[in-house]
Amino acid sequence: MIYYGRECQIYGNQDADVYIFCFFHDCTSIVESLKGNYCLIAPVIKDWNSELSPWPADGFGGKGEELEKWILSTMNSSHHYIIAGYSLGGLFSLWMYGRHESFVGCISASGSLWFPGWINYLHTINRKAVVYLSLGRKESKTKNKLMCTVGQNTIETYQYLSKNNRCIYIEENGGHFTEPDQRMIRGFKWVFENLSIFFE
16 A cells, blocks of 8 residues: 555554555565554565665765655654664664654564665664574675675674663574565564563
């Protein structure tokens, strides 16, 4: 359906207090696992390398700010917001959470934290939220000199965010394409269990 001028998949109740922006290839299994009153919005992403990269890099269009503007245009103060994603969607979600106080929860499953400039941006984040990070144990075992940094960068992200956030880092079995649905579901379960600190 068209939601605020953009094609999206919408799940749940649009009158709910909790709104979720999710960047994943198919959110059906996530929705089936969730309990409670929420609205999940999954924008249709036609060019992941461009739309979900926060700034330009070799092979990446850096049009994240355009998607950011659209997300902000849909938000209002009556809702609590969570942002979640896998791979580049996980990178984009962390970037957005770091820029906007409205996000009380963030899930980055197998996030592309090898992305050039990520660590520099990370150290500008100064806010509190519930943050879930996960990565497959084999994901950094690659000959690609850029992508092999994902393990250390994810650990550094966890160590930095843990200072101010309720944050967890989970090492998953396998590589980047191992059970992505289950990784996302585990992330949502943990975030929802820990979000009560914001709603008390």
